[in-house]
Amino acid sequence: MSGILVIGEQRRGELRPVSLELLSAGISLRRAGEEVAVAILSDSPDRFVKPLSLSGVDEIVTVKVGAAEFDPDIFESAVGALITKRNPDVVLVAHSVDSFGYAAALATRLGLGFATDVFSVERVDGELVATRGGYGQKVYVEVDFPGRNTVMLAIRGNVFKPPEQAASPRITIFDTPPVQSRATGREFIEMSAGDDVDMTAAEFILTIGRGIGEEAKVAQFRELADAVGATLGCSRPIADAGWLPKSRQVGQSGKTASTCQLYIAMGVSGAIQHLAGMKHVSTIVAVNSDAEASIFSVAKYGIVGDIFEIAEELRKHF
Amino acid sequence: MKILVAVKQVAALDEDFAIRDDGRDVDSDFFIRDLNEWDDFSLEEAVKIRESSAEPVEVVVVSVGPDEADESLRKCLAKGADRAIRVWDTCIEYSDSIAIARVLAAVAKREAPNMLFAGVQSSDQSFASTGIAAAALLGWPHAAVVSNLTCTPGANLAVFRRELEGGLLHEVEIQCPAVLTIQLGINTPRYASLRSIKQAAAKPIEVLSLSDLALGAADVGEAGSSSRVRRMYVPDKARAQLIEGDAAQQAARLAQIIHAFKGAAS
Ligand SMILES: Cc1cc2nc3c(=O)[nH]c(=O)nc-3n(C[C@H](O)[C@H](O)[C@H](O)COP(=O)(O)OP(=O)(O)OC[C@H]3O[C@@H](n4cnc5c(N)ncnc54)[C@H](O)[C@@H]3O)c2cc1C
Ligand SMILES: Nc1ncnc2c1ncn2[C@@H]1O[C@H](COP(=O)(O)O)[C@@H](O)[C@H]1O
Numbered sequence: 352m353s354g355i356l357v358i359g360e361q362r363r364g365e366l367r368p369v370s371l372e373l374l375s376a377g378i379s380l381r382r383a384g385e386e387v388a389v390a391i392l393s394d395s396p397d398r399f400v401k402p403l404s405l406s407g408v409d410e411i412v413t414v415k416v417g418a419a420e421f422d423p424d425i426f427e428s429a430v431g432a433l434i435t436k437r438n439p440d441v442v443l444v445a446h447s448v449d450s451f452g453y454a455a456a457l458a459t460r461l462g463l464g465f466a467t468d469v470f471s472v473e474r475v476d477g478e479l480v481a482t483r484g485g486y487g488q489k490v491y492v493e494v495d496f497p498g499r500n501t502v503m504l505a506i507r508g509n510v511f512k513p514p515e516q517a518a519s520p521r522i523t524i525f526d527t528p529p530v531q532s533r534a535t536g537r538e539f540i541e542m543s544a545g546d547d548v549d550m551t552a553a554e555f556i557l558t559i560g561r562g563i564g565e566e567a568k569v570a571q572f573r574e575l576a577d578a579v580g581a582t583l584g585c586s587r588p589i590a591d592a593g594w595l596p597k598s599r600q601v602g603q604s605g606k607t608a609s610t611c612q613l614y615i616a617m618g619v620s621g622a623i624q625h626l627a628g629m630k631h632v633s634t635i636v637a638v639n640s641d642a643e644a645s646i647f648s649v650a651k652y653g654i655v656g657d658i659f660e661i662a663e664e665l666r667k668h669f
Numbered sequence: 670m671k672i673l674v675a676v677k678q679v680a681a682l683d684e685d686f687a688i689r690d691d692g693r694d695v696d697s698d699f700f701i702r703d704l705n706e707w708d709d710f711s712l713e714e715a716v717k718i719r720e721s722s723a724e725p726v727e728v729v730v731v732s733v734g735p736d737e738a739d740e741s742l743r744k745c746l747a748k749g750a751d752r753a754i755r756v757w758d759t760c761i762e763y764s765d766s767i768a769i770a771r772v773l774a775a776v777a778k779r780e781a782p783n784m785l786f787a788g789v790q791s792s793d794q795s796f797a798s799t800g801i802a803a804a805a806l807l808g809w810p811h812a813a814v815v816s817n818l819t820c821t822p823g824a825n826l827a828v829f830r831r832e833l834e835g836g837l838l839h840e841v842e843i844q845c846p847a848v849l850t851i852q853l854g855i856n857t858p859r860y861a862s863l864r865s866i867k868q869a870a871a872k873p874i875e876v877l878s879l880s881d882l883a884l885g886a887a888d889v890g891e892a893g894s895s896s897r898v899r900r901m902y903v904p905d906k907a908r909a910q911l912i913e914g915d916a917a918q919q920a921a922r923l924a925q926i927i928h929a930f931k932g933a934a935s
Binding site: 497 | 909
């Protein structure tokens, strides 16, 4: 009736980095005498033992399942069996596309306390309190879970710093009965580039968001980006509308501005999925007419103003 | 065939919003309400299936919300939904995604659709979990973040692509009836014509209470939720250093930052 259970995440033979961040979140919640266990589900889970063998982890639970890749029915069943058997206080999963596919179903079925997109968690007078965002991250929301013995939290990525020191946790095998999935995974498809630009290699990016309003305005910003020597990037709605190729989309489901040093965001609100691709950049300048836009919380410099006016004035300097 | 589409009327915040006296939500006076962006895409997907199908397909939208939500339902009717249902009862207030899912699942049981579509997430609360929680209550197969769908009315299988991190896609085949959460960009939602907006204004919206769905107060609200809001507050976030002045002055400073970067880089 205690302990912290972390569900690691893997895809195509690689442990996803967020798995290690979950370990840190779990370790931070550990109370005296409690253990942190991490479970990894795969058709060959052993290969993930080494990368998970980190300091602070007490136990690695290998769960051999009948699918190489994520499957909602198989994961729900195996993680459900593990929770039922062990009754942990806290179960941590990633707030990721795979978890979107099963965590809520499992929490509903087992009657767990449940919160998603959690970026901070602590115990207040012994009770678990999780913090998440609301209304486009303009407010923070503290939630608790009265009367729940087990609480499942889906933790936001890029928040907790992974543990670095190697260690030798105990390794346990968890047998789970085979289940027939009602879905069949076929193949992975890499989004075709459709453009020759490599956002991950760009050092200076000028990104446009929905603030540009209409397709006809794209040309003006393309010209501006050329003039200042930046690579033109965009937020998701611009790519979805087909105004710029998908290869220029920055964010969780797009590209990460890995080598970028100067990032100018114009008319971008700063949704967490956009921030996932750029919040690490050392110099971010945000231009937005809404002084409360959450992009200002990651930017080094902010301009509260109209992007068209700023663009026009800026052009005169190049 | 019938497709049930769950749609939420979401709230964006007015510039100078304030937190309610009880400290647990924003004062609704500062809400700017609209149909959740994701739901625009899932409705369009359902309407597209109807339009390309030889056999009749009915598209029913359902929203759990107070009177104001009718506005979003009318928008859906104008964009092609055949019927609209709204469920409300004051004890639904303070419901989290799992409690809302309980209501949606009850509507799905009543309507017996062949597919239930929800959005990947709502733009105000961003739980990203209501649709999949409803699937658990229905016992249906489910999948999240669907960015491409092939669904033939009458067929007991649908093929779709899940959109993973980094833009990777995963193609999956699923048994129907199923719950799918639909991602932005799956299609291009249409605009409602003036004529269809007028027609929608005259269409009825079926309003259901909890008892119509054989649900009680314990199923929803705080009692039926798996989390409880303790406090909502405006965070003391890290703030950008603001560049002041008129547009010309602000742009001049930005130009300096760019020149300094390029000077350092070269
Ligand atoms: C699973 C998943 C993956 C996702 N992946 C991504 C991703 O990879 N990348 C991504 O970007 N999004 C992604 N999203 C979508 C994300 O949640 C947001 O919807 C999106 O980032 C919003 O884009 P935006 O900021 O351009 O638009 P909005 O949020 O609409 O913001 C527009 C901003 O422009 C400002 N503005 C308007 N007019 C002006 C003006 N004239 N001058 C100045 N400012 C103005 C407004 O104040 C507002 O802040 C994903 C979502 C999900 C659920
Ligand atoms: N009150 C509601 N009424 C109808 N559908 C809802 C409601 N809340 C959430 N949904 C559905 O669940 C999706 C995801 O919302 P959420 O889980 O709140 O992020 C939305 O896009 C809707 O399809």
